[in-house]
Amino acid sequence: EADMVCDPARMPPAAPTGLIATAGNQQVSLSWTPPPDLDLAGYNIYRSTASPVTIDSPINGGTLVSGTTYLDSGLTNGSTYYYVVTAVDTSVNESEASNEVSATPSSAVQFNGSNQYVTFGNVNGLGVTNFTLETWFYWTGGGTAMTTSSTQGLPSVYPLISKGRGEADGSNLDMNYFLGIDSSTHALAVDFEDTATGMNYPFVGTTPVTTNTWHHAAVTYDSVTAVYTLYLDGSAAGTKDLGSDILPRSDSIQHAGLATAMTSTGVTAGFFQGTLDEARIWNYARSQ
Numbered sequence: 001e002a003d004m005v006c007d008p009a010r011m012p013p014a015a016p017t018g019l020i021a022t023a024g025n026q027q028v029s030l031s032w033t034p035p036p037d038l039d040l041a042g043y044n045i046y047r048s049t050a051s052p053v054t055i056d057s058p059i060n061g062g063t064l065v066s067g068t069t070y071l072d073s074g075l076t077n078g079s080t081y082y083y084v085v086t087a088v089d090t091s092v093n094e095s096e097a098s099n100e101v102s103a104t105p106s107s108a109v110q111f112n113g114s115n116q117y118v119t120f121g122n123v124n125g126l127g128v129t130n131f132t133l134e135t136w137f138y139w140t141g142g143g144t145a146m147t148t149s150s151t152q153g154l155p156s157v158y159p160l161i162s163k164g165r166g167e168a169d170g171s172n173l174d175m176n177y178f179l180g181i182d183s184s185t186h187a188l189a190v191d192f193e194d195t196a197t198g199m200n201y202p203f204v205g206t207t208p209v210t211t212n213t214w215h216h217a218a219v220t221y222d223s224v225t226a227v228y229t230l231y232l233d234g235s236a237a238g239t240k241d242l243g244s245d246i247l248p249r250s251d252s253i254q255h256a257g258l259a260t261a262m263t264s265t266g267v268t269a270g271f272f273q274g275t276l277d278e279a280r281i282w283n284y285a286r287s288q
Helices: none
Strands: 017-024 027-033 040-048 069-073 081-089 101-103 109-112 118-121 131-144 159-162 177-182 186-190 201-207 214-224 226-233 235-239 256-258 271-282
Touching: 017 081, 017 101, 027 081, 027 214, 040 069, 040 214, 118 131, 131 159, 131 177, 177 214, 186 226, 186 235, 201 226, 256 271
Parallel strands: none
Antiparallel strands: 017 027, 027 069, 040 081, 081 101, 109 271, 118 256, 131 214, 131 271, 159 177, 159 256, 177 186, 186 201, 201 235, 214 226, 226 235
8 A cells, every 4th residue: 555645736825814905096905924835926816896705717817916915906986895815836726715805995085193184275265254064084093182272172183174273363373164073072073263353162062973984074154143063974963053243264374174283384283093085165054
């Protein structure tokens, strides 16, 4: 009876591990950890629009991927894609699939919560006395909190949309508007400084924001009625009557932006951690 001999040339390599997918605008970036095998020739990438991923035709075609990263481009924003990766050795043996991951490409902008933001600069057209501020947002929790004023404003918030922050009182260095998330209650928060005195009008809503899911935030303000109305996912999340004929500082030269708040020279404070999409600034109070 012959002894059984193990032929390494017939043994497939181990599967890649630690596959990670990161979504971008019409693309998904993949990265993974290689197996310990010494005779690797490369990798195959498999993609499906449903889970589990079907192992049939790799999206890299007949050419193996040589590194441990891959950029899958030309995708449809808003659609979810699922991925696995396999390793192939020099004897053309293919491993089992890696862990499965998914990602949804989007034109939304991601922010790290520590130093990333969008600035519009000092734009006269974004100065308003009546307004609706709105954005879709995906908050991963945390960020860098800030105050809209050291004495009168919101004491600790993460910015979503802003035009200004605490800098001076009674001049065009006052804040025109601010929409963010209160760091303690996790509810939406709004503030502005008025034209007459530079006084702040902070208000925190009633409905907490949950993390790691998409939400829609909005706030409206009519300077004649002087009423704030906050909306979370289309439902009222707080209303406050400020009095009457209170005008936000529409001639402010402070910079407008997303995911931070800035002075008249563009100095930032506070950073939102997560993703923003379809941010809009209107010069009137929109209806629900």
